[in-house]
Structures are given as C-alpha cells and as structure tokens.
C-alpha cells in the first residue's frame with residue numbers, strides 16, 4: 432500500500448517509519464526543506480528511542496521516502512495522512528492554518544480517488560473543513576467529479592516511547608463516513624494487530640472529540656493528584672502512599688497518577704486549552720478543565736516557592752543547579768517544560784543558574800541562550816550550588832554519587848520535582864518533594 436504523510440514532526444516521522452516497517456510504501460512530505468535534506472542524510476530532527484535505526488532501515492529498503500513537493504507525491508499514493516502541527520492560537524483554540532493549507536494543496540493537484548486522513552489533533556468539525564477546502568480547490572480546477580473521502584485517525588503516542596506506542600497501541604481510533612474509507616484503514620492497520628484487532632470505528636466528530644477527551648482526562652488525573660499532593664503537605668500525609676493506596680483500586684488504576692512539578696509538552700497544555708475554547712465557542716464552560724489548568728500553572732511555580740521560602744525570600748545572587756530540562760525523559764522536546772518556568776523565576780530573582788540535561792542541551796541553548804550556564808554533566812552543574820532542582824526524571828539522575836554531589840554543593844538542599852529520591856538522613860541533604 433502506498434501512503435503519504437504530510438508533516439514530518441514527532442507524529443509524522445514516527446508514523447511514517449512505523450508504517451514503512453510494516454511493509455507500506457511511505458512518502459513523508461514536509462515544507463521544511465532543511466529537515467527533509469537532513470532526513471535524507473539520515474540525521475534525525477528529534478530525539479526518540481528506536482527511531483533512527485528504523486528510519487535508516489526503511490530508507491535503505493526504499494520503503495520510506497522524504498519529499499518536499501506534495502503535488503509530485505499525490506499521484507503515487509492512495510491514502511494521505513495530515514500530521515502537521517496545530518499550535519494554540521491566541522485565544523487557546525487550535526490553529527488550523529497548517530491543516531487547511533495542506534487540504535488546499537491536495538485539492539490543487541488531486542486528480543484521482545484519495546482517502547485524506549487527519550492525524551493531527553483537531554477540534555470537532557475540522558475534517559468537514561478539510562473536505563470543504565479540498566472540494567473548493569477541485570471545483571476551481573473543474574475537477575469536481577473526482578471522488579475522495581476524509582477520515583479522522585487521532586494519534587495517542589507519547590514522546591519518549593513513541594515507536595512502541597505506535598506499534599502496540601491500546602487502541603486505534605478511526606472516524607469514517609464511508610465503507611471505502613473503513614476498508615482502506617482496516618487493511619492498513621490490520622498488520623499491526625493481527626491477533627487482536629483494536630481499531631475502534633466511529634463517526635468522525637466522535638473520533639475528533641475522543642482525542643481531546645483522552646488528553647483532558649489524563650491531564651485531569653495529574654492535576655487532581657497534584658492538588659492532593661499539595662494538601663498532603665498541609666496535613667502531614669505522604670502522597671506516595673496515597674497514590675499507591677488509590678492506584679491499586681482497579682477502578683482508578685495506577686497510571687498517570689504521579690504528582691510532580693506540573694505537566695508540560697506540546698499536547699496536554701494546548702489540548703486542554705483548545706477544549707476549553709471549543710466549549711466556549713459553543714456557549715459551555717468546562718469548569719473541571721479550568722481548574723486543571725489553574726492547578727498546573729501553579730504547580731510549575733511550586734519549586735521556586737519552596738526554594739524562596741527556605742531562604743526566607745533572600746535568594747538574590749544564589750547559585751542553583753537544575754537537573755533535567757525537557758518536559759519529560761526520553762525526549763529533547765522543551766515545549767511548555769516546567770524547567771522554562773523555573774529558570775525564568777530564578778533569573779528574575781537574580782540567581783545564577785547552571786543546567787544539565789542528557790539530551791536537551793542544544794534545544795535549551797536555542798531557547799534560553801546564554802542566560803544560564805550549561806554544565807558538562809550532572810556533577811559539574813552542582814558546583815557551589817545553594818540548591819539542586821530535580822525537574823526531569825532521566826534515568827541517569829536516579830542513582831548519582833550523592834557524596835560527590837553534597838561535597839560540591841554550597842548547601843545540600845535538594846528540591847525534587849518528581850518525587851524520585853528517598854535519601855537516608857545520614858546523607859545529610861535537606862530534601863523537599865511534592866506532597867511528601
């Protein structure tokens with residue numbers, strides 16, 4: 432089967448490589464010429480485990496191609512996935528300009544049947560707009576009788592585990608409005624799930640909504656646990672115990688219950704905002720999600736508050752170290768990362784900041800510039816520090832030599848934004864977690 436994937440970001444590149452791995456002929460298209468040139472040379476635009484060898488293998492097998500001109504690819508394929516970004520607009524709603532731009536480009540050069548599948552996260556009604564944009568361009572060219580279908584196939588992969596998530600999904604959600612689209616997508620997804628076909632077919636608006644509802648539910652669990660964690664601190668309970676206590680109830684489950692210094696990334700923050708805005712556009716207020724956002728915004732500021740309180744608001748000129756910059760381990764993505772909020776607070780308060788991340792240092796330099804010191808490793812970061820902030824729970828931070836860390840620091844204050852450490856008192860650190 433020949434397919435095109437438009438937009439070669441986290442979702443497009445992973446989807447393209449995985450479909451190629453399963454034997455499909457995949458044409459990945461992006462307007463970013465530099466990115467495409469690099470990919471042709473085997474250089475990955477993102478850090479994602481298992482992705483590079485998979486891309487290399489499939490490029491060598493001529494199953495995975497990287498292109499910049501959609502009009503040249505279109506005649507070769509039957510299915511076109513749209514996987515471009517849908518960043519937040521000023522009011523929080525999803526900016527659909529890239530999606531609709533792709534739709535118009537398709538309409539401008541399509542001359543035989545295609546199935547257009549929206550994989551980007553888009554609000555209910557977007558597939559209808561995609562269809563209208565394609566139809567308009569076809570009509571302008573006098574190709575009004577060319578048939579096509581649209582479908583919605585939101586993606587649920589997580590960064591840092593993207594290949595695994597894509598290849599072994601809990602379920603694949605597909606919104607269709609024709610049997611032909613259903614057959615094509617069944618054919619495409621069947622090889623991924625030979626013995627356990629978990630494609631949930633539904634109508635298109637429900638598929639579009641499912642994506643937002645899933646992210647909003649996960650974000651709600653996190654903010655709920657962060658609220659509980661903060662209360663635990665007031666009343667002297669340990670949120671780690673509480674988490675285990677409630678997570679072992681099978682109705683609740685143990686996943687996505689980890690309190691911390693707030694959720695980041697390109698999706699939870701933007702999708703929660705977009706869903707709130709969709710509701711407003713329809714005259715409805717999402718009260719729970721407003722609170723989810725509030726709690727998260729506050730949570731991102733908590734680490735600085737703990738530090739500031741510890742030093743009785745006398746933090747100007749203090750040296751601090753930050754371990755972890757990406758919004759989660761396993762990725763170099765810093766979109767909406769808590770580290771950015773913390774760094775801004777620290778710099779505004781006049782602190783000297785040293786940072787270290789195993790993978791996201793280049794991305795941090797691009798975003799923050801020379802306002803902080805970029806340490807060579809985790810030990811270099813803590814030299815003379817008055818506090819160490821643990822912000823992203825990379826594995827290499829799990830079991831450092833605490834002796835070396837303590838010896839290097841000016842004051843062994845450890846502020847753990849991910850509740851990873853349980854150090855014996857004899858190690859001599861002042862420890863602060865979230866809700867413990």
Ligand SMILES: NC(=O)C1=CN([C@@H]2O[C@H](COP(=O)(O)OP(=O)(O)OC[C@H]3O[C@@H](n4cnc5c(N)ncnc54)[C@H](O)[C@@H]3O)[C@@H](O)[C@H]2O)C=CC1
Pocket residue numbers: 437438439440441442443460461462463466514515516517529532533550551552553586587588589590697698
């Ligand atoms: N990042 C993630 O983990 C997940 C993202 N999503 C959703 O998938 C969509 C894509 O997200 P990411 O992959 O993170 O985005 P991204 O920002 O990493 O990549 C988007 C790509 O689209 C390209 N692009 C923009 N306009 C284009 C056009 N007219 N023609 C061709 N290419 C164009 C950009 O150059 C860029 O390379 C979003 O809607 C996002 O919400 C869904 C699940 C997971």
Ligand SMILES: O=C(O)[C@H]1O[C@H](OP(=O)(O)OP(=O)(O)OC[C@H]2O[C@@H](n3ccc(=O)[nH]c3=O)[C@H](O)[C@@H]2O)[C@H](O)[C@@H](O)[C@@H]1O
Pocket residue numbers: 552586587588589590591646649653686687688689690691692693694695696697698699758759
């Ligand atoms: O739509 C998307 O883009 C994706 O968004 C999330 O995936 P992702 O943002 O890549 O990463 P997560 O593992 O969900 O983590 C998001 C944030 O929540 C935080 N988190 C996660 C879990 C938890 O228990 N506690 C917690 O604070 C993480 O530290 C991170 O900052 C969803 O998990 C994916 O299913 C979805 O496809």
